[in-house]
Amino acid sequence: MFNKILFAFCLIAFISCDSSDDNDGNMTNTDFNYFPLSVTNTWDFEITTGTDTPSNESLTVETVSGTEFTLTSDPTDPAGFMTRILSGGALKDENGTLIGNGNIDFGLQGLSNFNVAIVNGTLYDQNANVNTELFSTTGTTSQTVDVYDLDITYQVRTVQQADVAQMVVEGVTYRDIIHSQLIINATISTDVTIGNFTQQVPLLDPQDVIVVDNYWSKDIGLIKSDNQLDYELRDYSTLGLTLPVPQSASILTTQNLTTYTVQ
Secondary structure (H helix, E strand, C coil): CHHHHHHHHHHHHHHHHHHHHHHHHCCCCCCCCCCCCCCCCEEEEEEEECCCCCEEEEEEEEEEECCEEEEEEECCCCCCHHHHHHHCEEEEEECCEEEEEEEEECCCCCCCCCEEEEEEEEEEECCCCCCCEEEEEEEEEEEEECCEEEEEEEEEEEEEEEEEEEEEECCEEEEEEEEEEEEEEEEEEEEEEECCEEEEEEEEEEEEEEEEEEEEECCCEEEEEEEEEEEECCCCHHHCCCCCCCCEEEEEEEEEEEEEECC
């Protein structure tokens, strides 16, 4: 009898401890920050696209009001993808997440003013599990390129990826890093007239045309952003159709932190 009672007490104690551990694991951790927000905090980046000569640009916190803030970039028309996003609208730091709002120009090759309205778009969530989709929005837009009226359907989404213990960027070792992705999937079609016959044809089948891997270091901010542009258009050359953009492209643009000042 004594052994049965002792076993029962041990079982209850084990279950109680296990339940407590589960609750602790689900608690939101906001004791630290992956994008420190104080006025005049500044991050300097080197931007490199393919074999082009690198350029330099910076982000500076301009205003802070509670958990909301704005950033400015130098130059005002930056080449860095994440510089454009982070300076393109209002941001919010809330419960371990970085949330963006604004009208963002994603700058797809050959397309001008490819603007997408982002409302409460989560860029990272330090408490999310790996492969958690943080944000998704879809839409359509139209543009005229040369003689072609292009109809574009897109999806923009962000996904939390696995943490990184440490990473070397421009010779500096950073630790305690979270990794998130921003992905743009697009489909493009246009009307083509051959003789007296007009038909809408697909130019770009659904593809992840932009995948941006962002790395954020604890108490420092964005340390690295790799922007991979990949696409392949359908080939209509046998029909005499000449497209105004390259048939395909694979271009990597890196945005590496060089210096920073944070409080």
